[in-house]
Structures are given as C-alpha cells and as structure tokens.
Amino acid sequence: MLIWFQKNRSIFYLLLIGFTFPNFFLAATNSDKFKLPGHSKKTEKIGKDFRIEYYVNDKTGKKDGSYQKFYLKKLLVSGQYQEDNKSGNWYFKTLKDTLILHAHYKNNLADSTWKSYYNDGKLSAILNYKDGHLNDTLKGYHTNGKLATVSLYKNGGIIGNRKNYYPNGNLRSIETFSSNNDTVLFESFLEYLSHK
Secondary structure: OHHHHHHOHHHHHHHHHHHHOOOHHHHHOOOHHHOOOOEEEEEEEEOOOEEEEEEEEOOOOOEEEEEEEEEOOEEEEEEEEEOOEEEEEEEEEOOOOOEEEEEEEEOOEEOEEEEEEOOOOOEEEEEEEEOOEEOEEEEEEOOOOOEEEEEEEEOOEEEEEEEEEOOOOOEEEEEEEOOOOOEEEEEEOOOOOOOO
16 A cells, blocks of 8 residues: 555545545646646547547546536536546536536446435435445435435335325325335325315
C-alpha cells in the first residue's frame, strides 16, 4: 500500500479532494492544469448540439477520470470513470440546471444510495443499491413531499410488503410478495372524500 501511495500520490490526493468536495471535479475539468499525469482529454460531438468530454489513460486507452456531457454549453451529466468503469458519484441535470438524479457507481454497477428528483428539484425517490441490484429500503415521494411508497429489497427482489400511500399520507394499499417476488396478497384501502 505504501508503494502504491508513493507512486500514485497525485491520484490519491485528487481522489481525496474529490470525495471530500464532490463538485471539485466539476470545476477542475474546466482547466487542464488539474488533469492526471499520463491522461489526455478527449472531446466528442454527438449530433449537432451534444458533446462529451472525458479523460483517457494514455497507456491503456481506457476512460479514466472525469466525464461530462453537454447540451450546447449546459452541463447535463457529470461523473467519473476508473479504467472504463463508471465509479463514484454521477450527477444528471435538466436544461434548467436542476438536479434530477444523484447516482453512485462501483465498478460500473449501481451502488450505494441514489436520489432522484422531480423537475422542480423536490425529492421523488431514494433507492439503495448493492452490486447493481436494489438492496435495502426504497422510498418514493409524491410531489408534495409526502411518502408515496416504501418497500424493502434484497438482491433486486422485494422482501415482504410494499406500502403505497395517497398524497395526503393515508395508506392506499399493501402488497405482500412471496420469495419469488410474485404478488400473493393485495389489500386496497379506499379513501372516501367528504364534500362540505
């Protein structure tokens, strides 16, 4: 480990800065003075209005470092590659610069906590992944911020119940799943509206 650290000290410090200050890489990519030694910046046009910018390891030819996708001059996607694999935090934005997805990858697989947002910036869902599969609690939210659904996952499959809620927070339904993820019981709770 000490030998790796001594040989790759600049990479270690950049990664440390990137994990401590996630937006560091977004700002750093605007200047080549922050590029990693032995890496070249590549720019590709996609159609008329899109372009991507990323770094390639000069020895391996693999994507390695920051990645950004633009529509005209608007940054839509930013993230990191490590030896051609998506790695770490990825951010997806609308043309109005609103974050719509904060994702995390490990070895090109979905990992850790993901958060998705409505176009107005309000939280729409929290998902947890491990090795590319939904794992742990999934929570979905209505546009008013109240809980819409909650379920527990393991290795991509639902465990037990999924509860769904009305926008006012009242329970709407409960779905019970078997070990092979078939719905075996569905309970629905009608909401009666009172007219004044």
